[in-house]
Amino acid sequence: MNQTGIQNCHEQELQFFGAISASLSHQLNNVLSIINENAGLLSDMLAAAEQGFPLDAAKIDRSTQRIAKQVNRGAGYISRMNQFAHSVDETEQTVDLNVMLAQIVSLCQRFASLRKVALLIEEPAPAEAKIQACSFRLQHLVYLCIDLALAGSDQESTIQLSLAVTENRHRLSLHWPGSATAKTGINEKVTVARQMAQQSGGEFEATVEAGKAMSLTLTF
């Protein structure tokens, strides 16, 4: 890869890191907003009680349950953020593809839900699917594929992701129904995904069945 290609890859990686961080911080902000409103509601009830109004136990219970639920939700985001941040720690490690796929799909759920598209990992997953690779680069590559799939998906559709292992080759496929209409920037994204796959020692393939379905395949 030439200097411009390397620079382009670094820019793409930064953009990926930024997109995931922004998405997680937005979700954490939503969690804090719900906690803030429920804390405010409890405070309102206390102020009313001080003026002689009876305390409503059911309302207090509902608000505290909502706060507890949001604390758990926030802890989940922080855990994902932490795992994601540590994925850059090593340039090569043993990556469990089942775990990596589950992680990146969960990180991309918000992008999909904003477009009213579902992301679904097909079952059954292979019993063992481990390769030596850079976890962050692999996540980036799958993110690029999901991003491509989202750009080509219609609202209310489902993107199916499947992992298969045959003769020491690991194949990750994304498949979704679609009109296969070319959308702005798709060709550029395909080129970037292909370059990134090569850089990670894999192959990238995009298939369009006109008017019926589209699929992307990553092979390692």
Place this chain on the structure above:
Amino acid sequence: MTGYRVLLVDDEAEFVDTLAERLDSRGLKIEVAYSGPEAIQKAEEKNFDAIVLDFAMPGLDGIETMKALRATNPDLQIIFLTGQATVQKSIEAMKMGATDLMEKPADIQQLLEKIEKASAKKALLVEKHVEDQLQDIMSKKGW
């Protein structure tokens, strides 16, 4: 601060329901919508003094929802309440005619002040329309 009719629009149900309860206890008449299309439908059915709208919602986002709302009722006063207020998005929202913008988590007192300001602006616009209509009638009659 009583009696203002406000529509709260956000896909985070627990956020919007709790905020609705708090504003309702302060004397406002609150309705909620959990998506852009639901907000558009409610705004067609009822008259609101202000609409408090989120940016990032599945399907139709806040900006698109505002465009649709204002297409049928240009006087609608829209306050964006969002956790995703990038400078670019804020400028876009204000250029598109948003009345105000506020970041989550929200301070309820500040939100009430913005609702009051937006409602007063709406009342002035309605008053001006009535005056314009009266003047139009009078000029047609040669008075």
